[in-house]
Amino acid sequence: MRISELARRSGVPVATIKFYLREGILPTGAARGATQADYDDDHLNRLRLIRSLAELAALPIAQIKTVLGLIDHPDADLFTTLGKAISALPPYVESGGGEHPRARAAIEHLGWTYDETFPATWQLERALAAVEEAGIPLTDERLDAYGAALHPMAEYDVAGAPGGAIDADASATGHPVIDRSAAERSAAARSAAVRYAVLGTALYEPVVVALRRLAHQDIAARRLGA
Amino acid sequence: MRISELARRSGVPVATIKFYLREGILPTGAARGATQADYDDDHLNRLRLIRSLAELAALPIAQIKTVLGLIDHPDADLFTTLGKAISALPPYVESGGGEHPRARAAIEHLGWTYDETFPATWQLERALAAVEEAGIPLTDERLDAYGAALHPMAEYDVAGAPGGAIDADASATGHPVIDRSAAERSAAARSAAVRYAVLGTALYEPVVVALRRLAHQDIAARRLGA
Known part of the structure; x- marks a missing residue:
């Protein structure tokens, strides 16, 4: 999935996801062209865990x-x-x-x-x-x-x-x-x-x-x- | 006792005691001359209660x-x-x-x-x-x-x-x-x-x-x- 769908499904805004990517706590998605990356369910689960720790x-x-x-x-x-x-x-x-x-x-x-x-x-x-x-x-x-x-x-x-x-x-x-x-x-x-x-x-x-x-x-x- | 002793015995700084007096949560002491006031054990107990609520x-x-x-x-x-x-x-x-x-x-x-x-x-x-x-x-x-x-x-x-x-x-x-x-x-x-x-x-x-x-x-x- 693209980062926009990852944001939608996780409830975490795209800007926050990019912050987690920069901090190295969310692994980068598989490269898909020069400017896009592909994310899977492992990313989604990881993001949900980060969200629990950060927000909850x-x-x-x-x-x-x-x-x-x-x-x-x-x-x-x-x-x-x-x-x-x-x-x-x-x-x-x-x-x-x-x-x-x-x-x-x-x-x-x-x-x-x-x-x-x-x-x-x-x-x-x-x-x-x-x-x-x-x-x-x-x-x-x-x-x-x-x-x-x-x-x-x-x-x-x-x-x-x-x-x-x-x-x-x-x-x-x-x-x-x-x-x-x-x-x-x-x-x-x-x-x-x-x-x-x-x-x-x-x-x-x-x-x-x-x-x-x-x-x-x-x-x-x-x-x-x- | 004077305000300085009230501060010493309660552990609350004089400036903070004056703030509580201004806020009306600590009653004013008995007048003792134009610029001084006299405090008793009731004031001390009240101040300890305020301190518990504020600090603890x-x-x-x-x-x-x-x-x-x-x-x-x-x-x-x-x-x-x-x-x-x-x-x-x-x-x-x-x-x-x-x-x-x-x-x-x-x-x-x-x-x-x-x-x-x-x-x-x-x-x-x-x-x-x-x-x-x-x-x-x-x-x-x-x-x-x-x-x-x-x-x-x-x-x-x-x-x-x-x-x-x-x-x-x-x-x-x-x-x-x-x-x-x-x-x-x-x-x-x-x-x-x-x-x-x-x-x-x-x-x-x-x-x-x-x-x-x-x-x-x-x-x-x-x-x-x-």
């Missing part, structure tokens, strides 16, 4: 390049690749120098994996400092309630990862299996897992936040007789 | 005025007051004309209260349109998993509202009690409930989002053997 997830162009680079050439170590990809998502929080006492205490209280190099750890530290400063610090009781709700939600998300890239728990003990075959997974499965993790994280957070507000409203409506 | 929750000045107005003069109908207060929080989503088919289907599927005038409904509609467009639409199964996790979290939040402003379920049937005494609650209790709902919603959302990412990381670390 609101990523800056540098971060889109990072994510696409990880999708195109995922590292054999899927855990590290996923970490790099999620790090490309907002909010862009500075580490602050390495000490994250509030986040560390909360994560260790929950018995989750603590990793001070992970941006979500810095994000949690900043969020906990804010609630503390506002006079509504996170109590262990509230942390337990949140952890008990969010971990199963996250299990559901991870279980839905495509192509079995992240294997489901298959142990009889109920504890997750440590799977050492990560290095042997196919690059295609790893690419799909990165795509799912990035879009699922960026685009489902607004769903979660809206549903939480609606749950508050539902409870208030029932209790206050609205 | 990142509300624009117009929305801070709305929230403070609702805290100062809460309507007798607490449910309506809470709705107005939460509507002052970002994201500022347009209603889009009244039809919210995706949000309506999701909320009705969960059996929650549907209210098309509530901004979180518009927010959910927009978020669901985005995941649909990105090719990862919300399935009923995922909705069930999220609803089952988020409703108890929201119950915990509402149960923690100060001063019993929002009464806990006291029925023997396990169904929430419709409480008709809302109009008789004290204004002070309603003010405290509005403050709690606004700060709790705005400042705990980043906590929830960070914890969700950390739960994903914890699960991936265990499964991928990091």
